[in-house]
Amino acid sequence: MPLHVRIVIVISIALLVVNATLLIINVGATIDSHAQYARSYEIKRSLSTFQSVITAAESGQRGYLLTGQTGYLEPYYVAMRSWRSELERLRTLTADNAARQKDIADLESFTAAAISRLKATISRSPQPGPNGTADVAGTEQATATMDRVRGIVDRMMAEEDARIEAQRREVLRDLLVAGGLALLTTVVTVAVLIGLNKLLRKYVRDRETAENAMLQANQALNEQVEQRTAELTELSQHLIRVSEEEKARLARELHDTLGSNLTAINMDLNWIQRRLPEGVREVKERLQRALKMLGETVELKHEVIEGLRPSHLDNLGLAFAMRSHCREFTRRTGLPCELDVQEDFDDLDPAWSIAFYRIAQESLTNIAKHAQASKVRIVLAREDGGVRLRIIDDGVGVAEEALSKPKSHGVVGMRERMRQMGGRFQIRKPEEGTGTIVEAFIPATNAAALSA
Structure with missing residues (x-):
């Protein structure tokens, strides 16, 4: 040489x-x-x-x-x-x-x-x-x-x-x-x-040189596509985290400011009610309507805060929050919502809990809007390999092309939540009958990484 x-x-x-x-x-x-x-x-x-x-x-x-x-x-x-x-x-x-x-x-x-x-x-x-x-x-x-x-x-x-x-x-x-x-x-x-x-x-002949140049260009393009995909994935996961933090902040501000004001108004109106003379019936009726409207406002404030950041999830655990949300879903839509949870999941990582809760929340919203279902069943269970969530309905089902639409933000959000947790997400048809099964699984091997 x-x-x-x-x-x-x-x-x-x-x-x-x-x-x-x-x-x-x-x-x-x-x-x-x-x-x-x-x-x-x-x-x-x-x-x-x-x-x-x-x-x-x-x-x-x-x-x-x-x-x-x-x-x-x-x-x-x-x-x-x-x-x-x-x-x-x-x-x-x-x-x-x-x-x-x-x-x-x-x-x-x-x-x-x-x-x-x-x-x-x-x-x-x-x-x-x-x-x-x-x-x-x-x-x-x-x-x-x-x-x-x-x-x-x-x-x-x-x-x-x-x-x-x-x-x-x-x-x-x-x-x-x-x-x-x-x-x-x-x-x-x-x-x-x-x-x-x-x-x-x-x-080396000219044709081989051209083929090598094309191969290098394709490799560079693939690397660029992979890099852009990784950047978009990171951005999506960052937006999810920022969204949850912003929802929690808004919930705290609504609770601290609006809650205090409504409490003070309620106390003042009750004080006035107790001191009104018996002869002012019309005033008492108007005051009673005001107290009733105030109570409805307090309940509305609670629903808004729970929608932004469910306090049950932070304070009482995932199982209790799921039960509460199922009851509220049935109350609003009239659809029976059966929840199959055999334990409280109090030891579950908070990041896992909010991911499972948001997926269940988004799935129930989609069912109410599009599924035309007569009943819903939610199963949350711990398996040898991790924790699995299933939301099953008997509705009209969902077409494959609908899942790949760019505007399917709900599905994209659920998939990105599972990707952030290192888990798996899929939407499939049941083996028998009609309907849809939404399934999310987080392997137990990710627990140490998430709690670090």
Whole structure:
């Protein structure tokens, strides 16, 4: 082999080694950044869960004082038992951050004070309900303390967002530098290899050269298509995550602002009703209609909040949330909805729970709109390989071409949720009869990755 050919081969190998080294360095930095991202997102998720817990306690107390129904105290008692464990989780996640430890200590102090005041208002309200007596002053003090707790949580969430953004910029800068160097070495390597190829393959005919060029172009096009597909998949999954976070934020804001105002209006109207003289019958009738409309508004607010972010899912688990949604579906549509769930699934990862719930929610919506079914059956079961959800109806079925339409956003959203969880999703016809089966499955092997 001629000396100049050997030199070209050595240079090519050296460039490939440099390129591989840069790739290894870049992958290591990416793994480290991913760990930081995961930690920050875990802190945000724990903060969100903690806020949901204390909000549930406050909602339970308000519901009990307004209606006198002890059923509203169930989420309150659940929150009383679990808020400290959520704080301990946050304390563990931020063990190396002194400022965060101080924030968590403040959260613990203010939350304990707020919970104590909520408990005191319940004990000082022996006859709650629309016509009873409620500790308004104590409730306002508890709400003020809860506002301080929410303020600390919102600030910590904002700081975590800022930290994530700073990490993102740093990773982007590193990727640009590493990518530029890798691109440079790749270009040089390709140039050297092309030169070597010309030296060794001068006798190749023009047609073979054209075929090789076409093959390279096709390969580049395939890589570009794969890259664009991966980017679109990541974008879709990001939009799903952002959508869930935005729905949760809107639900919290509606609960905190509109809930407080409606509670105050209800108390004032009841106060006026108790003090009206007997002779003003027309005024009393109008006031009664106003109270009835206010009650309907409170129920509408609850339905809107539950549609944005089901509180049952966060506080009472997936099985309870599914049962509640099935009952509401039957009430609205008149279609019987049978739910087959043999356990509570309280240990299920929250990301799994919201994915299964949203798929069931979207499927029931599609059934009500298009299926012309007479009954619906939902099966949620744990299998050896993971957890499986099936939604079965006896309607007219769905055509294959309808599933591939660009405007089938509901189907695309359900499929992307399962892809985000590392699971599988399919829509198929039953083996016998008419109807549709929507099936989602998440393998148990993804549990560790999702909880990281």
